[in-house]
Amino acid sequence: MSKEGAGVDLDKSLGYLLKEASTALRVAMEEVLRPLGMTVTHYSCLELLAQRPGMSNSELARGAFVTRQSMNVLLQALERDGYVARPAEAAVGKVLPAQLTPRGRQSLEEASAAVRAVEVRMLAGMTENEQESAFRALRSMIHSLRGPA
Amino acid sequence: MSKEGAGVDLDKSLGYLLKEASTALRVAMEEVLRPLGMTVTHYSCLELLAQRPGMSNSELARGAFVTRQSMNVLLQALERDGYVARPAEAAVGKVLPAQLTPRGRQSLEEASAAVRAVEVRMLAGMTENEQESAFRALRSMIHSLRGPA
DNA sequence: CACCGTATGTCAGACTTCTGACATGAGCAA
């Protein structure tokens, strides 16, 4: 186990650290969601629908950071299992607004509590100011990355 | 396109923002790596090997945040294509130390420059102090998430 | 009106990554 190499500049890369943090968060979420029989994307979809009922498949995909094809697969499963309901036909255009069923809402409740606990744990040891500046830093990175293609 | 809903607290969640930033970074990296015929994991593996020659499959997996099974699949492809070399048998134990071939080193050079440019773009508009505090914040989050299982 | 660009929902196939499992080898303790 060669633990010590050169002064690997990966240790100084904010990009690498960002991926590391994101992975740690995903792993922690998977840990608490697995006992509930839920994946992270699964949960994300339900959470988005709880906060904005009527979102379309494509909107959900953007909100969960996956392609609309992936979200479609998930939505069909969630619909089949009774967590989500969509009209059979679009009232206007092709957009099918999705909604949580009572079962979906109930399932989300446990998951949401578990995920909130993870986020609280993640922020433990950070002051309000530190959280605020981290928030602004992440916003800035996102903006810069998306800007000049 | 209902863009305005309730005051979605996802907009205030550092966890959500973390995932958003990480996704933006991954997308930006994929954009510049695709013309080079490389994926992010592909690049990560080569970069790790450049900085710490002789890393094992399992070590590389941890460094690239994937399972050792996934890294093994990638490593076999990289070996087949001549980017990486591993001894046929372990000198001691089962660990097979991997190394970049000249071709791997050359391929990495272009990729590394492209990725560095992305990171520079990401940090544009942030002062040295802001970067430093973002660094500490991410480190803190990682530590807190991994600590109390 | 017709046209074109954009966005959506969906299907199909391929790729990547994961989980589960097994055998091997190092390290340590009894």
Place this chain on the structure above:
DNA sequence: TTGCTCATGTCAGAAGTCTGACATACGGTG
């Protein structure tokens, strides 16, 4: 020594996600 624990490399199958493609529908401009 024997036994136990942990880590590693690897194979096989399952699950998730992606790219590519198509038909459809809206919104603007000619």
